[in-house]
Amino acid sequence: MFDGLLAGAAHLAAPMNLVFLVLGTALGIVFGAIPGLTATMGLALLVPFTFSMEPTTGLLMLAGIYVGAMYGDAVPAILINTPGTPAAIATTFDGYPLSKKGMAQHALVAAAFASCFGSIVGNLVLAGAAEPLAEMSLKFGPAEYFWLGVFGLTIISVLSSGNLLKGFVTATLGLLLSSVGMATLSGEVRLTFGFPELQGGIGLAGALIGFFCLPEILSNFIGKRQNTYAGTQVQPTIAVIKETIRDLLCRPVLMLRSSLIGLVVGIAPGAGGNIASMVSYSEARRWEKNPEEFGKGTTRGVAASEAANSAMAPGSLIPLLTLGIPGSPPAAVILGALMLHGMQPGNDLFVVYSDVTYAFIVGLLVASFAVLVLGTAGSFVYARIINVPSQTLAPLILLMTVLGSYAIRNNLLDVWVMLVFGIVGLILNRLRFQPAPLVLGIILGPYIENGLVQSMMIGGASGSVLTYMTLRPISLFLIALCVLSALGPWLLSRRKHKITNVNNSDFDTENATGLNADSIMGVVCLAIAAVVFFSTGGLSQYGGIFIRFCIGLLLVLGVASIVRGVRQPQKVLFFDSVIERSRIIIGVAMLALYLVLIPIAGFVVASLLFYLIMSFLLQEKAMTVIGVVSKLIQAVVVVGLLYAMFYYILQVPLPVGQFFDT
Amino acid sequence: MRKIFKVLASLLFLPSLVLADGYPEKKIVYQITFNPGGGSDIRARQQQPMLEADLGVKIPIQYKPGGGGSLGWAELVKKKADGYFMSGINIPHIILQPLARDNAGYETEQIEPVILFQQIPFGITVMADSPFKTLEEMVAYAKENPGAVTIGGSGTWDATHIAHLQFEKMTGAKFTYVPHKGGKPKQTALLGGHTMASWFGVSEWLPYGDKVRNLAVATNEPVETNPDLPTFKSLGYDLLSSVYHGVGVPAGTPADAIARLEQSFTAIANDPEVRARKLKDGILPIAMSGADAKTLIADRKKIWAPIVKEFTQ
Structure with a gap:
C-alpha cells in the first residue's frame, strides 16, 4: 500500500497534474457555493473534458471538484442562510447566526479547516482500510436503511429543543412532501394534483432555497428594510484565522467524532452528506459541555457539520473503488468517468491500475489542503459579500433563487414550488416553527418508505417481517441509538425543567391580538390529512402504506397541537407593522x-x-x-x-x- | 378515447413538411431524460463531438430528469417537430410508462424513433455460493415454496419488472419481486445477500466476474460475452428481455431531417472503436433503423399491454 501511495504521490509532482487538481478544487468550491448546482452536476459537466486528458490528470481534476464542493456549499449556508447543497443544511444552524453576530469570517475559516480535517481523516481510512470496510457497506439492506431514516428523524428532538411537538409537525409535513410524485418502488403516481410535471417529485434544491433563503430575504430585506444582509459589518483579519483554528484544534474529540460519523454514513451506499452532517451536528450538540451555545452561533457547530460532510466524500469512494458501488450520487459520476477511461472498479483498480488509483487517493488528500488554503484566503473575499448594501444584494439573490431552483431539472414548475415553499417558510417562521425538521423529513422520507416497503416484501418472503426488520446486528444497533436519542432530551428536560422554561419565555410574548400558533397549525394538519386521505384512496398496499402512516401521524399531531393551543395559548404577532x-x-x-x-x-x-x-x-x-x-x-x-x-x-x-x- | 384525441391533436399541429435544403442550419438540442453523469449522459457526451463533426452544427446537451424519464419525454413531444430537438429514448420505458400511468405526459406514438444504437440483454443472476445452480432448480424450489424466493429488479414497470411478470406467467411459479431505486441498489442488494436472485443486464454482471453466477439470458442467440450461458428459449421459456437505447424526435418531424440524423447516428454506431468499447462493457452494439425500431415497439406493446392491464387494475 505504501509503495502504491508513493507511486501515486509521484504523479502529483508533475506540475500539470497539480495545476488541474487545484483548478478542480476551485471549480468545486464554486459549484458547491451556488445553490442549485451540486457536486454531481459539476462532476458531470467536467467528465467530457477529461476525455482528452491523461486518465490520471482527469481523475485528479474530478477529485478536486468533489473535495472542493464539499466545502463550497458552506459559504452560502454561512453568509445567506442558504445551504449550497443539502449536505450543508446543518452548517446554517450555527453559520448564519455567526454571520449575524458579525463573525462570518470565523464561520468560513471553521468550515474550511473542518472540511480539510474531515477529508484527511476520511482519505487516510480510504487509503488504509478500504477492503475490509467495503464488506461493511454490503451489510446495509432495507431494514438498515429504514432504521437509519428513523434515527435521522430523532435528530429533530435535538434540533427543536424546547418544542418537540412543533418539530414533529413540520417533520411529518416533510415526510408527506417526500412522497409527492412517482413512488420509487411501486411506480404509482401520488399527490401530483393533475400536474404531470410533479411526477418527478419535489426538487430538493427548490425546497432548500424556498424554506431557508426566501423567508430571510422577504423578512429582513423586503419587510424590515435591513441595510445589510446580516445587519452587521465584517472586517476580516488574519488574527481570526489563527484564533478559529486554534479553537478547533483544542477540540480533537469533536473533530474526530464528526469525521468518523461522516465516514460511516459515506460508506453506506446511497446515504450521502445530507444525513452525515445532520447526524454529526446533533451528536456534537448532545455530547458537548455547553449545548445551549449551539444554534446561537458557535464555530463548533459549523465544524461538526463540515467535517462530517467532507469525510463522507472519501467514505463514499470506499465501496466505489473496491466494489463498483457508489456511496453517494457524485461517486456515481466518478464511477462513470473511471469506466470511460477503461478502468473497472474492483480488484483491477488496486492491481492493474494501482498507480492511477493511488494518485487519485493522494489527489484527494492534496485537495483537502487546497481547500484549507483557498478557504482561508477566500474568507477575506467571501466574508465581505454580506457588507454589500441590501438594495444591491437582495435583487441578485432573488435572481439566484429562481435560477438555482430551475437549473437542476430545467423545470419552471420547480421555481413555482420554490416560491410557494418560501411563503410557507415565512409563515412557519412567524408561527415559530423551524424549517430544518421539514427539510429533514423530505430527505429522510425515501429512506424510511423504501426501507419499509422492501422489508415488507423480503420479510414477507422469509416468513416474518418483524423478525427481518429487527433481528440484525446493524438494525439492533440503530434501534438502540433511536431509543437513546429519543429518550435522552426527555430525561434531560425533566432534570432541568425550570431552566428551560425561563429560556423559552423570551419569545413567548403574550399579545392579546396575536394568533394562536399551535391551534392554527393543528387545524392545518387535520385539513392536510383529510385532503391527502381523499386523494390517495386508490393506492396499492405498498404504494400507500407510507402515506397512510403519515396521515395517522398528522391526525395525532394535529389534535395534540389544538389541545396544546387551547391549554397553553402562545400568541404570536404575525407582522410587526402594517x-x-x-x-x-x-x-x-x-x-x-x-x-x-x-x-x-x-x-x-x-x-x-x-x-x-x-x-x-x-x-x-x-x-x-x-x-x-x-x-x-x-x-x-x-x-x-x-x-x-x-x-x-x-x-x-x-x-x-x-x-x-x- | 382521450389518447386517440391526443394523437389526432398532435397530427393537426404538423409543421410544414417542406424543409430547407441545408438541414441542419442551426444547433440541434440533444436532451437527456436522466441525471447528468448517468449512463445516458456519458453515452451522449461520447457521441457529441462525432455528431458535431458530421452534422457541422453545435449539439448542446440538455437535461430533463424525473419520473423515470417521463418528464423529459413529455417535454420532447411538446417541442416543435422541426428536427432541431431530439432526445435519448429507452425501450421499454417509452412503451410501459404510458401504458401503466393514467397520464405519463406523452404517448408512445408521439415519439418517432430515429435509431436504436445499443442493446443490453437481461437475465437472472445469483451469487456464486447460491444453492441454485440452474434456472430449473430455482423454478422447482419456487414451485414448492411459493413466494419464498426473492428476485430483485430495477423498478416497477421497467424492463426487469415486465420480464419478471412474463417469466412468472410462463413458469406458473410464484416469486417475490423486490423493486429497487435503479440498477446500482439492485446490484448492492444481491451482493449483500438481501435478495436471493436478481434480474441483471449483461453490463451489470460482467464487472462482478466469478462472484456471481448467471442462470439464463433472455435473448434469441447466446450472448458474445457469455457464450456458454443458456438462453431462456433453450430452456423452454419464450422470453426476450432487453433494454434498448436510442434517439427519438417528436412525431411529425420531416422525413429528410430524420434520415439525416439516422445517417449520422448509424455511422457512429458502426464505428469499430465505439463498437469495441461497448462490447467490453457488456453492451451489444447495434444500429437498428427508425423503421425497424417502430416495428419492435409495436410488437412489444402488443405483448405487454394485456399484462400491464392485468396488474394495474
Whole structure:
C-alpha cells in the first residue's frame, strides 16, 4: 500500500497534474457555493473534458471538484442562510447566526479547516482500510436503511429543543412532501394534483432555497428594510484565522467524532452528506459541555457539520473503488468517468491500475489542503459579500433563487414550488416553527418508505417481517441509538425543567391580538390529512402504506397541537407593522409576476425588469439621475453575467419567451 | 378515447413538411431524460463531438430528469417537430410508462424513433455460493415454496419488472419481486445477500466476474460475452428481455431531417472503436433503423399491454 501511495504521490509532482487538481478544487468550491448546482452536476459537466486528458490528470481534476464542493456549499449556508447543497443544511444552524453576530469570517475559516480535517481523516481510512470496510457497506439492506431514516428523524428532538411537538409537525409535513410524485418502488403516481410535471417529485434544491433563503430575504430585506444582509459589518483579519483554528484544534474529540460519523454514513451506499452532517451536528450538540451555545452561533457547530460532510466524500469512494458501488450520487459520476477511461472498479483498480488509483487517493488528500488554503484566503473575499448594501444584494439573490431552483431539472414548475415553499417558510417562521425538521423529513422520507416497503416484501418472503426488520446486528444497533436519542432530551428536560422554561419565555410574548400558533397549525394538519386521505384512496398496499402512516401521524399531531393551543395559548404577532405586511405582500407579488413573465417575455427581459423594479422598491431615498443610470447598468451587467454563465457555460436552456422564439 | 384525441391533436399541429435544403442550419438540442453523469449522459457526451463533426452544427446537451424519464419525454413531444430537438429514448420505458400511468405526459406514438444504437440483454443472476445452480432448480424450489424466493429488479414497470411478470406467467411459479431505486441498489442488494436472485443486464454482471453466477439470458442467440450461458428459449421459456437505447424526435418531424440524423447516428454506431468499447462493457452494439425500431415497439406493446392491464387494475 505504501509503495502504491508513493507511486501515486509521484504523479502529483508533475506540475500539470497539480495545476488541474487545484483548478478542480476551485471549480468545486464554486459549484458547491451556488445553490442549485451540486457536486454531481459539476462532476458531470467536467467528465467530457477529461476525455482528452491523461486518465490520471482527469481523475485528479474530478477529485478536486468533489473535495472542493464539499466545502463550497458552506459559504452560502454561512453568509445567506442558504445551504449550497443539502449536505450543508446543518452548517446554517450555527453559520448564519455567526454571520449575524458579525463573525462570518470565523464561520468560513471553521468550515474550511473542518472540511480539510474531515477529508484527511476520511482519505487516510480510504487509503488504509478500504477492503475490509467495503464488506461493511454490503451489510446495509432495507431494514438498515429504514432504521437509519428513523434515527435521522430523532435528530429533530435535538434540533427543536424546547418544542418537540412543533418539530414533529413540520417533520411529518416533510415526510408527506417526500412522497409527492412517482413512488420509487411501486411506480404509482401520488399527490401530483393533475400536474404531470410533479411526477418527478419535489426538487430538493427548490425546497432548500424556498424554506431557508426566501423567508430571510422577504423578512429582513423586503419587510424590515435591513441595510445589510446580516445587519452587521465584517472586517476580516488574519488574527481570526489563527484564533478559529486554534479553537478547533483544542477540540480533537469533536473533530474526530464528526469525521468518523461522516465516514460511516459515506460508506453506506446511497446515504450521502445530507444525513452525515445532520447526524454529526446533533451528536456534537448532545455530547458537548455547553449545548445551549449551539444554534446561537458557535464555530463548533459549523465544524461538526463540515467535517462530517467532507469525510463522507472519501467514505463514499470506499465501496466505489473496491466494489463498483457508489456511496453517494457524485461517486456515481466518478464511477462513470473511471469506466470511460477503461478502468473497472474492483480488484483491477488496486492491481492493474494501482498507480492511477493511488494518485487519485493522494489527489484527494492534496485537495483537502487546497481547500484549507483557498478557504482561508477566500474568507477575506467571501466574508465581505454580506457588507454589500441590501438594495444591491437582495435583487441578485432573488435572481439566484429562481435560477438555482430551475437549473437542476430545467423545470419552471420547480421555481413555482420554490416560491410557494418560501411563503410557507415565512409563515412557519412567524408561527415559530423551524424549517430544518421539514427539510429533514423530505430527505429522510425515501429512506424510511423504501426501507419499509422492501422489508415488507423480503420479510414477507422469509416468513416474518418483524423478525427481518429487527433481528440484525446493524438494525439492533440503530434501534438502540433511536431509543437513546429519543429518550435522552426527555430525561434531560425533566432534570432541568425550570431552566428551560425561563429560556423559552423570551419569545413567548403574550399579545392579546396575536394568533394562536399551535391551534392554527393543528387545524392545518387535520385539513392536510383529510385532503391527502381523499386523494390517495386508490393506492396499492405498498404504494400507500407510507402515506397512510403519515396521515395517522398528522391526525395525532394535529389534535395534540389544538389541545396544546387551547391549554397553553402562545400568541404570536404575525407582522410587526402594517407597513411590513404590505412590503412583504408586494415582494411576493413581484416574484409571482416575474415567474409569470419568464415564459412570455423570456428570461432576460423578465429578469431585467424584475431586477430594476426590486432595486427601486428597496431604495429608501429618492434617486438621482446618476443613481438610476447606475442601477440600469448594474441590472444589465448582473443579468448578462448570469445568463452567460447558465446558458452558455452550464448549457441550461433558459426560456427565451414567446416573442423571440424562432 | 382521450389518447386517440391526443394523437389526432398532435397530427393537426404538423409543421410544414417542406424543409430547407441545408438541414441542419442551426444547433440541434440533444436532451437527456436522466441525471447528468448517468449512463445516458456519458453515452451522449461520447457521441457529441462525432455528431458535431458530421452534422457541422453545435449539439448542446440538455437535461430533463424525473419520473423515470417521463418528464423529459413529455417535454420532447411538446417541442416543435422541426428536427432541431431530439432526445435519448429507452425501450421499454417509452412503451410501459404510458401504458401503466393514467397520464405519463406523452404517448408512445408521439415519439418517432430515429435509431436504436445499443442493446443490453437481461437475465437472472445469483451469487456464486447460491444453492441454485440452474434456472430449473430455482423454478422447482419456487414451485414448492411459493413466494419464498426473492428476485430483485430495477423498478416497477421497467424492463426487469415486465420480464419478471412474463417469466412468472410462463413458469406458473410464484416469486417475490423486490423493486429497487435503479440498477446500482439492485446490484448492492444481491451482493449483500438481501435478495436471493436478481434480474441483471449483461453490463451489470460482467464487472462482478466469478462472484456471481448467471442462470439464463433472455435473448434469441447466446450472448458474445457469455457464450456458454443458456438462453431462456433453450430452456423452454419464450422470453426476450432487453433494454434498448436510442434517439427519438417528436412525431411529425420531416422525413429528410430524420434520415439525416439516422445517417449520422448509424455511422457512429458502426464505428469499430465505439463498437469495441461497448462490447467490453457488456453492451451489444447495434444500429437498428427508425423503421425497424417502430416495428419492435409495436410488437412489444402488443405483448405487454394485456399484462400491464392485468396488474394495474
